[in-house]
Amino acid sequence: xxxxxxxxxxxxxxxxxxxxxxxxxxxxxxxxxxxxxxxxxxxxxxxxxxxxxxxxxxxxxxxxxxxxxxxxxxxxxxxxxxxxxxxxxxxxxxxxxxxxxxxxxxxxxxxxxxxxxxxxxxxxxxxxxxxxxxxxxxxxxxxxxxxxxxxxxxxxxxxxxxxxxxxxxxxxxxxxxxxxxxxxxxxxxxxxxxxxxxxxxxxxxxxxxxxxxxxxxxxxxxxxxxxxxxxxxxxxxxxxxxxxxxxxxxxxxxxxxxxxxxxxxxxxxxxxxxxxxxxxxxxxxxxxxxxxxxxxxxxxxxxxxxxxxxxxxxxxxxxxxxxxxxxxxxxxxxxxxxxxxxxxxxxxxxxxxxxxxxxxxxxxxxxxxxxxxxxxxxxxxxxxxxxxxxxxxxxxxxxxxxxxxxxxxxxxxxxxxxxxxxxxxxxxxxxxxxxxx
Amino acid sequence: xxxxxxxxxxxxxxxxxxxxxxxxxxxxxxxxxxxxxxxxxxxxxxxxxxxxxxxxxxxxxxxxxxxxxxxxxxxxxxxxxxxxxxxxxxxxxxxxxxxxxxxxxxxxxxxxxxxxxxxxxxxxxxxxxxxxxxxxxxxxxxxxxxxxxxxxxxxxxxxxxxxxxxxxxxxxxxxxxxxxxxxxxxxxxxxxxxxxxxxxxxxxxxxxxxxxxxxxxxxxxxxxxxxxxxxxxxxxxxxxxxxxxxxxxxxxxxxxxxxxxxxxxxxxxxxxxxxxxxxxxxxxxxxxxxxxxxxxxxxxxxxxxxxxxxxxxxxxxxxxxxxxxxxxxxxxxxxxxxxxxxxxxxxxxxxxxxxxxxxxxxxxxx
Ligand code: SF4
Ligand code: SF4
Numbered sequence: 001x002x003x004x005x006x007x008x009x010x011x012x013x014x015x016x017x018x019x020x021x022x023x024x025x026x027x028x029x030x031x032x033x034x035x036x037x038x039x040x041x042x043x044x045x046x047x048x049x050x051x052x053x054x055x056x057x058x059x060x061x062x063x064x065x066x067x068x069x070x071x072x073x074x075x076x077x078x079x080x081x082x083x084x085x086x087x088x089x090x091x092x093x094x095x096x097x098x099x100x101x102x103x104x105x106x107x108x109x110x111x112x113x114x115x116x117x118x119x120x121x122x123x124x125x126x127x128x129x130x131x132x133x134x135x136x137x138x139x140x141x142x143x144x145x146x147x148x149x150x151x152x153x154x155x156x157x158x159x160x161x162x163x164x165x166x167x168x169x170x171x172x173x174x175x176x177x178x179x180x181x182x183x184x185x186x187x188x189x190x191x192x193x194x195x196x197x198x199x200x201x202x203x204x205x206x207x208x209x210x211x212x213x214x215x216x217x218x219x220x221x222x223x224x225x226x227x228x229x230x231x232x233x234x235x236x237x238x239x240x241x242x243x244x245x246x247x248x249x250x251x252x253x254x255x256x257x258x259x260x261x262x263x264x265x266x267x268x269x270x271x272x273x274x275x276x277x278x279x280x281x282x283x284x285x286x287x288x289x290x291x292x293x294x295x296x297x298x299x300x301x302x303x304x305x306x307x308x309x310x311x312x313x314x315x316x317x318x319x320x321x322x323x324x325x326x327x328x329x330x331x332x333x334x335x336x337x338x339x340x341x342x343x344x345x346x347x348x349x350x351x352x353x354x355x356x357x358x359x360x361x362x363x364x365x366x367x368x369x370x371x372x373x374x375x376x377x378x379x380x381x382x383x384x385x386x387x388x389x390x391x392x393x394x395x396x397x398x399x400x401x402x403x404x405x406x407x408x409x410x411x412x413x414x415x416x417x418x419x420x421x422x423x424x425x426x427x428x429x430x431x432x433x434x435x436x437x
Numbered sequence: 438x439x440x441x442x443x444x445x446x447x448x449x450x451x452x453x454x455x456x457x458x459x460x461x462x463x464x465x466x467x468x469x470x471x472x473x474x475x476x477x478x479x480x481x482x483x484x485x486x487x488x489x490x491x492x493x494x495x496x497x498x499x500x501x502x503x504x505x506x507x508x509x510x511x512x513x514x515x516x517x518x519x520x521x522x523x524x525x526x527x528x529x530x531x532x533x534x535x536x537x538x539x540x541x542x543x544x545x546x547x548x549x550x551x552x553x554x555x556x557x558x559x560x561x562x563x564x565x566x567x568x569x570x571x572x573x574x575x576x577x578x579x580x581x582x583x584x585x586x587x588x589x590x591x592x593x594x595x596x597x598x599x600x601x602x603x604x605x606x607x608x609x610x611x612x613x614x615x616x617x618x619x620x621x622x623x624x625x626x627x628x629x630x631x632x633x634x635x636x637x638x639x640x641x642x643x644x645x646x647x648x649x650x651x652x653x654x655x656x657x658x659x660x661x662x663x664x665x666x667x668x669x670x671x672x673x674x675x676x677x678x679x680x681x682x683x684x685x686x687x688x689x690x691x692x693x694x695x696x697x698x699x700x701x702x703x704x705x706x707x708x709x710x711x712x713x714x715x716x717x718x719x720x721x722x723x724x725x726x727x728x729x730x731x732x733x734x735x736x737x738x739x740x741x742x743x744x745x746x747x748x749x750x751x752x753x754x755x756x757x758x759x760x761x762x763x764x765x766x767x768x769x770x771x772x773x774x775x776x777x778x779x780x781x782x783x784x785x786x787x788x789x790x791x792x793x794x795x796x797x798x799x800x801x802x803x
Contacts, residue, residue, distance in 0.1 A: 115757035115772075119496070119748050151552065155526050158552055158719050159754035166722060166758075176559070178549040178566075179529045187565035191551070194558035357533040383496040386750070390501075390530035393492045394538040 001065060008066035008087075012059035017051070038314035040288050043244060043279075045252070045272040052268055053254050057138040063087035064142035068207045071141075071164065073157045074257050076150040077175065077349050079219040079341065080200050082261040084207040089141050090258050091160075095126035099303030099415035101137045104129075108416060122384040122415035124160045131167065144168055146206045148199070150175040152355040154387040171206060173199040177350040181357045184350055192346035220345065221338040223261040229269035230256045231330030236276040237321040238372050241285025242294065243276045246320035247310045248286065250301045256329045285319070292317030293436055296369050298324045298395075299380035299388045300414035305422070309410075312426060316433050322372040324364060328352055358391040362398055369403055376406040376436065384413045408432040440476060440627050444515045447474050447629060454517040454578060456546075459504060459531070460661070461684045461717050463522045463548050466705055467571050469630050470590035471578040476516060477626035478504050479685060482663040482777040486510040489539060493531075498748040499776040500661075501527045508535045518544040518577045524717045525751050546573050552719040554710055564706050587701040591708060593630050594691075600637035601625070601690045603644065605681050608736070609654065612647025613640070615668035615678050622686055623662075653797050654679030656733045658759065659744030659773075660752055661685040666781050667744065667773075667789070674793035680736035682729060683744075684752075688715045716751040725755065726762040733768060740769045740796035742789075747774045769796055 063069050070086040072078055074093070081088055098104055104122060107129025112118055114132075116125060130136045147170060149161040158174065165172040175195045178188040204210055233252070236243050252272060259265040285291050295313070297320045302309060310320065335348035353364055369377060377399055379392045396407045410428065413419035447453040455474035458465075468475045480503040489509030490502040507513060519541070521532035535541035548570050551559035571582050601622060604611060611618065621640055625633045653676040662668060662683055671677065681687035693711040698704050714720030714728050733741065741763050745752040756772065763770050771792040773785060781789075 111757075115760045117753040117756065120750060120753055155529075155552070155719070156750055159716070159750060162719065162722060163754065174553050174556075176552045178562075179523060179547070181533060181547050185569060187562065187569065188549070191558060191562035191565075194561060195556070198556060198558055357537070358530065359533065359537050381494055383494070386497055386748075387526040387530060390493055390497055390527060391534060391538070393494070394534065398538075 004062065004065040005067070008059055008062040011062045012055060017055060021051070023050075023054070038288055038311060039245065040284060040286055043248065043252075043272070043275055045268070045275050048268060048271060049252055049254060052264065053258070056258060060087060060089060060142050061139055062142075064145075068145045069142045070146040070148050070203070071144040071161075072148045073150050073153065073161070075152040075349060075352060075354075076148045077196060077345050078148075079223050079261045079336075079345070080196070080211060080216060081146075081148060081203055083216045083219045084203055084209060084211055086146070086203070086207065087142065088258070089144065091127045091141075091164075092123050093254065093258050094130070094136065094138065094141060095123040095415060096301075096303050097137050098126045098130060102304045102417060103135060103137070104304075104416050105418055107133060107135060118416075120384075121154075121156045121160075122413055124156065126415055127160075128163065144170055146170060146203060147172040148203070149173070150177060150349060152177040152349055152352050154354065154385070156387075171202050173202050175199060175349070177355050179355055179357075180350060180360075184347070189343065189346050189350065192350055193342050196342055196346060217338040217341055219261045220336050220341040222263060222266060224334065224336045224338070226256055226260050226262075226265045226269060227330055227334050229266055229273060231334065233269055233273050233276055234322065234326060234330055236273070236280055237286075239280045240294075240373065241283070241287065241291035242319055242321040242372075243279035243284060243286060245286035245310060245314070246295075246297055246323045246326065247301070247306055249323060249326040250306065253326055253329060260329075287314050287317065287319050290317050291319045293376055294319060294321045294372060294374045296320070296322050296324075296365065296372065296374040296377040297380065298365065298377065298392065299382050300325055300385055302380060302412045302420065303415055304417045305412070305420055305425075308422065309425070309429065312429050313433065318376070318433060320378075321374060322368045324353060324361075324368065327364070327368065328354070354387055358395065361391065362395055365395060365399055366403060369399065369405060374405060376408070376432070378408045378410055378432070380414070381409050381411050382414050383411070383419055384415065406432065406435050441515055443627065444474065444476060451629075453629070455515065456574075456577060457508075457513045457516045457519040459519070459521045459524070459528055460500065461522065461524050461715065462550060462689065462709070462712065463520060464567055464570065464705060464709060465630075466587065466590040466594050466708065467567070467574055467582070469593060470587040471571075471574050471580060471582055473574060473578050474629055475520075475627070476513075478507060478513065478519075479626070479661045480504060480663065480777045481507055481512075483779040486512050492534070492539070496748055497527055498746050500746055500749075501531045503777060505531060505534055505539065508541050509539045516543065518546060520546045520548060523547060523549040525749070544573070544577060546570065546577075550709065550718065553721075554718060560706065560710070563709060564702060567702065567705055567709075584701050587705065590630075591701060591704050593634065594708070597625065597630060597634050597637060598691045600634070600641050602692050603641055604637070605687060605690065606735075607644045608649065608677070608679055610645045610647070611640075611643060611649065613643070614650050614672050616665055616672070618678075619662050619665060619668055619686070626685070649677040651675050651677040653677070653740075653793060654736050654738050655740045655742055655793075655796070656680040656682065656729070656736060656738035657742045657744060658682035658729060659684070659742070660746045660749060661777075662744070663775070663777050664780055667785075670781060670786050670789050671742075671793065674790045675797055676740070676793045679738055680732040682713070682732060684715060684717060688713050716755050719751075722755060722758045726758055729759065730762055730766065733763070733766070738768065740771065740792060742771045742773060742792075744773045744775070747776050
């Protein structure tokens, strides 16, 4: 246990940072031929981001046996776990890395052979496949002591975590957030508060220590600050030209998902915000050339084809300046009050977009489009994510009608490239761009 | 009589208003106590009734796509409201589409049953959510809910379930084919409970007087027995449904002996929680697999038919566990996936026939 703890701390504070620095140095020395690209040079902060995530995953390899480990859904109120000293792992984040690396078909094949349907969310298939095959771009994930699931993004995560609980034979804590039609009823918020209290009891038992309520408030404060900082980073794209592409945001999202509630996360976003503000001041845009059209992106990224899509659009001066996906984490902790973390946390985590009705989503899409000056919207119709995708046909029509902007419904699957028709999609994107002329 | 004239007659003769109800679990007792006729909408099966199905992507289940098309086509205009239980992500989203985007003018009521219902918080929430729903149903019914009427409705539905359980459990001694039995059981989806009870009593009197027209017992687990031709093909091939775990049928039959309680609200919550394990309530797989194994064992099933709706995540997530459970018991499993088609495909028919032939061999081992 002590040795394990030493290894964990060393990975987090010495070996990890050292390896990250070494990798930086190697990258700088490596003379790569410049890639033909419509994008401005990458943000300097990207290096710090990579380092941070690398250290997170590297330390994770030594976490089991050293500290309590929780596998957590992206919308779970993580602050309580953070305060109890858990190392948190986000299977969705890990699955996305598998998606970027294009290893999902092999992982999915492994679980499909056991009877898991290809119609299940590809994040689930990626992660269960990674568990079964032992294949992972990050080496290995630490074994969980606790599974923490919140249904504010979908019910799928509950089925997924129930499966994990059987595999690992560890407790599963659930925060079941009633779906909000209109405004939340008081008994619905009370239900979430009750579940948070129940979750704390189990998390304390597994961590073998009580929750320090003062420290909890401080984590909540950090979490809220992190969400705010992330929101400010996103807001810089209101300027013309936007200092980055909304798609950069998909990658810079990592810390607010995986390290929300830590000072390291907030420090990172302060650096990023400074850099973005500096770009705005100097008139540097996310695209190399002129930013002719500004787009909104709805739904998860198409992880394996993000570059393909944005390059096609970027080469014609189309830039994604806002996305509902990245915006979700600016919302996640924004309503939390450190003085009353339970009730405010229950409200905040229940009110994220995916847990609210379609009129609310329409209002959000329209607000983002207006505030970021978007003149077009691409709605990714994601066959793997039904909660995000149902309603998009009407939302697309309403956006076009209410705001007079051009819209495109793009069929794909966020993680499984077998559902991606590259040529067909290119044609559709081409026609979409032509519609602006 | 079919649904629409029946709904009209209920209104004319009894002054009863009606509510369209989406699958799966909901407190029907509340509707009965308020003199509201529940008319369930499982799709309906067959081709979508209007173009509105295209407003939901083709990778979403046909239950939801057909339901939207049905509501948009005016198919449910005879009812006074629609109730959307919180069954899955798809129904949850569907609940906001008809009134917010498709022009459905009647009230839409969500019912948010808690997931993982064993927890104390879930129980409290269920009790409060039942009262919240009752308040909204009172508006639809135009009358107040009286506790005595609620108690009577619970007793009525207990009795209905008693008969349904008897028919399902004593299936092997009932001289009805599966199509007829399921038509009877599923008429409960839209008949006034009193009328349904009368039919059930009559059928129950036939228990022990004969046999089904086929001899090989199978367990069927899945969502909804559509198309009903499936049952005919099974019977024609020599098998019959000896144990049922359809979400639409067996999973809604409450068999538990619950402790008696004088408080009808508590009795109502107890009844909701006593239904067999169902993935749409995120039941733990352990108890569910034990429940299925028990059904197979008691009925002497020689094989298991898993019959799910394509793209239905709640059901699909349990399929690997079902396979493991029955592989360990050396019971063959036939997996069928459908989209509420009006007819079974030729390929599905061949697979069912081949499956029954296989399990009809000695011992039925795979
Ligand atoms: S991609 Fe969609 S369905 Fe899959 S886990 Fe995320 S929110 Fe749920
Ligand atoms: S078939 Fe499955 S996915 Fe479709 S409405 Fe029913 S539970 Fe939901």
